[in-house]
Amino acid sequence: MALRIVLVRHGLSSFNVEHRIQGRDDLSELTAEGERQALAAGEALADVPFSGVYSSPLRRAADTARLMLQTHGQGLEASLDDDLMEIDLAPWSGLLRRELRERFPEQEQRWREAPQELVLERADGSSYRPLPELMVQADRFCRRLIERHGAALGEDGPGGDPASVLVVAHNAILRCLVLSLLGLEASGFRRLRIDNGSISVLNLRAGERQRPDVQLESLNSSAHLGDPLPPKGACPRLLLVRHGETDWNRQGRFQGQIDIPLNANGHAQAEAAGAFLASVAIQRAYTSAMARPRQTAEAILASHPGVPLTSTTGLVEIGHGLWEGRLEGEIAEGWSQLLADWKRAPETVQMPQGETIHDVWQRSLSTWQRIAASLSADETALVVAHDAVNKTILCALLGLTPADIWMIKQGNGGVTVVDYPNGPAGTPVVAAMNLTAHLGGVLDRTAAGAL
Numbered sequence: 001m002a003l004r005i006v007l008v009r010h011g012l013s014s015f016n017v018e019h020r021i022q023g024r025d026d027l028s029e030l031t032a033e034g035e036r037q038a039l040a041a042g043e044a045l046a047d048v049p050f051s052g053v054y055s056s057p058l059r060r061a062a063d064t065a066r067l068m069l070q071t072h073g074q075g076l077e078a079s080l081d082d083d084l085m086e087i088d089l090a091p092w093s094g095l096l097r098r099e100l101r102e103r104f105p106e107q108e109q110r111w112r113e114a115p116q117e118l119v120l121e122r123a124d125g126s127s128y129r130p131l132p133e134l135m136v137q138a139d140r141f142c143r144r145l146i147e148r149h150g151a152a153l154g155e156d157g158p159g160g161d162p163a164s165v166l167v168v169a170h171n172a173i174l175r176c177l178v179l180s181l182l183g184l185e186a187s188g189f190r191r192l193r194i195d196n197g198s199i200s201v202l203n204l205r206a207g208e209r210q211r212p213d214v215q216l217e218s219l220n221s222s223a224h225l226g227d228p229l230p231p232k233g234a235c236p237r238l239l240l241v242r243h244g245e246t247d248w249n250r251q252g253r254f255q256g257q258i259d260i261p262l263n264a265n266g267h268a269q270a271e272a273a274g275a276f277l278a279s280v281a282i283q284r285a286y287t288s289a290m291a292r293p294r295q296t297a298e299a300i301l302a303s304h305p306g307v308p309l310t311s312t313t314g315l316v317e318i319g320h321g322l323w324e325g326r327l328e329g330e331i332a333e334g335w336s337q338l339l340a341d342w343k344r345a346p347e348t349v350q351m352p353q354g355e356t357i358h359d360v361w362q363r364s365l366s367t368w369q370r371i372a373a374s375l376s377a378d379e380t381a382l383v384v385a386h387d388a389v390n391k392t393i394l395c396a397l398l399g400l401t402p403a404d405i406w407m408i409k410q411g412n413g414g415v416t417v418v419d420y421p422n423g424p425a426g427t428p429v430v431a432a433m434n435l436t437a438h439l440g441g442v443l444d445r446t447a448a449g450a451l
Helices: 014-018 032-044 059-072 097-103 105-113 130-154 171-182 186-191 247-251 264-276 291-301 328-344 357-373 387-398 402-407
Strands: 003-009 050-055 163-169 199-205 213-221 237-242 284-288 309-312 380-385 415-419 429-435
Touching: 003 059, 003 130, 003 171, 032 059, 050 059, 050 130, 059 163, 097 105, 130 163, 130 171, 130 186, 130 199, 163 171, 171 186, 171 199, 171 213, 186 387, 186 429, 213 402, 237 291, 237 357, 237 387, 264 291, 284 291, 284 357, 291 309, 291 380, 357 380, 357 387, 357 402, 380 387, 387 402, 387 415, 387 429
Parallel strands: 003 163, 050 163, 237 380, 284 309, 284 380
Antiparallel strands: 003 199, 199 213, 213 429, 237 415, 415 429
16 A cells, blocks of 8 residues: 655765766766675665666666666666756866865855755856755656556555665755655755665655655665665764564554563564674663663663663653553544544644653653763764654654654664764754664564554
8 A cells, every 4th residue: 555665876986986076967987886886785675576667867877777677686677767867066067076165165165054045057147046956856756756656555566565666866866855755845955864875765655635645764774785874974973773672562552651671573673783783883872761772772782881871751652641551443442533633643632641742752852952962073872762752853853843753664673873964053964764674674674563
């Protein structure tokens, strides 16, 4: 009952290596490392049957798609689509980033700080805004993709999985595609990171509105390329992890603030997250003051002896009140309309004798911001919490609202990476989200749970 959209950025190009502006010029090509990344991305997605493949016509993307499909082994060919072309930075194309800073310092600063406001001049003397133009292009591609594959929103793909399409393109246009699908403005451009050869996944379902409901399942997954996380710059980094599975997650039972421990699979997920993050330097760790996140944090920190673990009530799960301990069917018997509202408009719901999503938003964000503000540029902190808590934090970081929590997926044991390149007071960057490669693959196949 869904359409899965898999986004892949082209492999490392010659201009990437030289730190040159590429834009939509077609002068750069894949490096040997870029070819390896393309093949690795194809292998990582080998078990995903695609009903359509689309690529930018620029060589670095088209060659990535060709190599991916060669490895993928389903005999598919990519349809080249001009709406997947990279952002038009023609006046800058070919310049080294150093040269750009030296020759156009004000424009370069605007591109870094408020790219949606950048104005450039075409060869004919007319001015244009590259990023807003790219957002129009992304919106157009998304509309056409949904029109072409809209039937998949009402039927399952092979084996009961969602029908899947593959989109291979570039850094800026892929960010704009994510923003467009999530209903966000161009001002959110710098809140996302998409690296060469990375894989991002979105799920679309038929909804009550004219447009389908959208869920961001994962962003910028790159473990298939050799390193677990995107490289860290000289800035504070937080690793946000959802606790491992519990029996109630598996049963679809609302657990909220009832202190249910991890089950055997949850312990295995926590240990897998620990192995995944074993090579990552961590200086501090924080956990919800409940058993399931604490057990998960302790398993991760087994590879990081001496790292202090701080418990906080600000990160405890949403209080479901009278719903706690009940299955969804049991809740439907007594609170059918409230349950329907929770699924449709969660921001409007007061849990019976429990909390609202606004309550969780306020306390989780306050706690998160205090942790971020306490970090120095060389520090990385681990934060382990719950589904609703993590979703509210990520909604806030991406520019979404409490009404949008269903747009974010958080799998049991999934890892999210958030950087603050301009310090804790600056705009955060979701460098990767809901990484689950350590749990069996790029796609999140953890228990859906009851939330």
